[in-house]
Amino acid sequence: MDSKNPVFDEVKECFKQQISGLALNEAIDLISSSPEKEYEYLSFSIRIPSTDPLAALEQNGYNEGFQYYWEKPSDEFAIAAAGSIARIQTTGQERFRQSSDQGKELLSKVYHISNLNHHLASVHLLGGFSFFDHNIGKVWRDFGAGSFTLPEWVLVKNGKLTILTITKKIPAGSQKDVLYDDFLNTLEHLDSICDAGSYKVEEKQSYRSSVRTPGIDSEAYNHWINSVESATDLIKAKKFKKIVLARELKVELQTSVSDTRILNYLRNQYPDCYSFLISQDGESSFIGSTPERLASFREREVLTEGLAGSISRGKTASEDAVLEYELLHSQKDLNEHAFVLDAIEENLQRFSDVFEHPVSPGIKKLSNVQHLYTPVHAKIKKGVSRTEVLSKLHPTPAVGGYPREAAMPYISKLEHFDRGWYAAPVGWINAHGEGEFVVAIRSGLIKTNEVRFFAGCGIVEDSNPQKEWDETNLKFIPMLTALEHARK
Numbered sequence: 001m002d003s004k005n006p007v008f009d010e011v012k013e014c015f016k017q018q019i020s021g022l023a024l025n026e027a028i029d030l031i032s033s034s035p036e037k038e039y040e041y042l043s044f045s046i047r048i049p050s051t052d053p054l055a056a057l058e059q060n061g062y063n064e065g066f067q068y069y070w071e072k073p074s075d076e077f078a079i080a081a082a083g084s085i086a087r088i089q090t091t092g093q094e095r096f097r098q099s100s101d102q103g104k105e106l107l108s109k110v111y112h113i114s115n116l117n118h119h120l121a122s123v124h125l126l127g128g129f130s131f132f133d134h135n136i137g138k139v140w141r142d143f144g145a146g147s148f149t150l151p152e153w154v155l156v157k158n159g160k161l162t163i164l165t166i167t168k169k170i171p172a173g174s175q176k177d178v179l180y181d182d183f184l185n186t187l188e189h190l191d192s193i194c195d196a197g198s199y200k201v202e203e204k205q206s207y208r209s210s211v212r213t214p215g216i217d218s219e220a221y222n223h224w225i226n227s228v229e230s231a232t233d234l235i236k237a238k239k240f241k242k243i244v245l246a247r248e249l250k251v252e253l254q255t256s257v258s259d260t261r262i263l264n265y266l267r268n269q270y271p272d273c274y275s276f277l278i279s280q281d282g283e284s285s286f287i288g289s290t291p292e293r294l295a296s297f298r299e300r301e302v303l304t305e306g307l308a309g310s311i312s313r314g315k316t317a318s319e320d321a322v323l324e325y326e327l328l329h330s331q332k333d334l335n336e337h338a339f340v341l342d343a344i345e346e347n348l349q350r351f352s353d354v355f356e357h358p359v360s361p362g363i364k365k366l367s368n369v370q371h372l373y374t375p376v377h378a379k380i381k382k383g384v385s386r387t388e389v390l391s392k393l394h395p396t397p398a399v400g401g402y403p404r405e406a407a408m409p410y411i412s413k414l415e416h417f418d419r420g421w422y423a424a425p426v427g428w429i430n431a432h433g434e435g436e437f438v439v440a441i442r443s444g445l446i447k448t449n450e451v452r453f454f455a456g457c458g459i460v461e462d463s464n465p466q467k468e469w470d471e472t473n474l475k476f477i478p479m480l481t482a483l484e485h486a487r488k
C-alpha cells in the first residue's frame, strides 16, 4: 500500500535507510552471536508528521490486545499505544521493587535504533499498580497488582513533535528480510491510522445530556452514612487522624460505548487533568480524568503534589470567588490537606537532596470542583529508583489515610467494593529516566455491559456524612457525563 501522505513517505524512506542498513544487521548479529541472548527486542524511533494520537487510537479500532492512552492537554503532551510485545507482572508487598528490577532487565534487552537525539525517542513501559498490594478480585482480573507493557507501537506527542516507536521481538535466528517486512507492515499500518485524509468519520447523533447528579440508591446511601460515621468514631477514638472512603456507582449499559469518545470528551472538558485509558486485553478498560499527579520524573527531579480539600464551583464569578475563599479558610479542609503534605514530606524528604513547596496551599479549579493544592519539588538522592519513590508516596493521605499504616486496614472494612486500580498509580516510564504517574481517581472500569465509577473523599474528625455524600456525587459527574457522550 502506497502512502497518500507524502510526508509519511519521507518517514518510510528514512526508516528504510536506517533499518535496512547497518543497524538491522548489527542487531541481528548481536542477538544471534550473544550466548546469553542479551538482546531480545528491536526497537526503532522516528519522527512523524504531527498527528492526533487519540484519532490514531480510534482509527486503530477495537482490538483484543493492549491499548493505552494518556493526555494532559494543558501540557500539550499525549501518548497512544497498542499491542503487547512483552509484559511484566508483579504482586505483593515487593511489587514496586520487583517492577523496577524486571523493568530494568526488560529494557536492557531492547536494542534501540534512532537518528533522533530526543529523550522521548525511546521505548516506553506503560501501566501501573493496583491500590492494594494484592489484586485478586474477579472484576479486576485482567489488571493484576503491578503490570507494565512494552507496546508494539507508541506515539508520543510533545507540543509540535510526534515520535513513533515500533518494537518487535526478535527470536534467535531471525531472518533479516522477515524482520524488515514485519517492521514495514507496522509502519504501513501506522501510516494509515495517522493519515487524517483517509479517515471515515461516523455521524454522531446530536447530544442531549440526561446526566445531572446520580439519583439516590438508598442502600448505597445508608452504607455510606454508616461508614462515614464509623470512620469519624474511629478518628475520635484516636485510631487514626484521616481516612479516605470511596464508593462505587454501577451503571448498566444498554448500548456499547466507545473508549475514545469518552477520552475525547474528558480531554476537551478537563484540559488540566490527565485523561487516561488502559486496557490490558480488550475485555475491560480503565478510564479516567484525574487532576492528581503522583510523581513526574526527569532524571533526579521529581514533581509531586498535595491535592485534598474540595468545594464546588460557583455559577457566577462572585459565587466562585466566595467558594474559593470558603475553601481556603475551612479548617476542616486545611487539616485534610495538611495530612497529605506531612505524609509526602515524611516519606520523601529522607530520599531527597532538595525538598520544597509553598508554605500554604493554593487552589486548583476544575470545571465541576475546586481543590486545595500544593505543588512539591524534590531532587532524589543518587541511586534512589523512580519506583522506590512511587512506593513511598503511594497511597498518599489524599486517597489512603493518615497515619497510613493505621488507617489502611479500615478502608476495606468500611468500603463495600473492590478498589482494584482506582486511586492507584497509573503512568509511564521510559528508558531515558523519564516518567509520570497519576493517582487514578475520577475513573471507571468499563466492560461490555456495565460500568463501575469510583469517587471518594477524605474523612476527618468533623466530617459531615451528608456533605461527603454530596462531594462524591460531584466527583462522579465528569465520568457520568463522558459516558453519555460516548454512547454509540
Ligand SMILES: C=C(O[C@H]1C=CC=C(C(=O)O)[C@@H]1O)C(=O)O
Pocket (backbone or CB within 6 Å): 244, 246, 292, 307, 308, 309, 310, 371, 397, 398, 399, 423, 441, 442, 454, 455, 456, 457, 458, 475
Ligand atoms: C479520593 C478522591 O479525591 C481526593 C483528591 C482530591 C480531593 C479529595 C478530597 O477533598 O476529599 C480527595 O482526597 C476522589 O476523587 O475519588
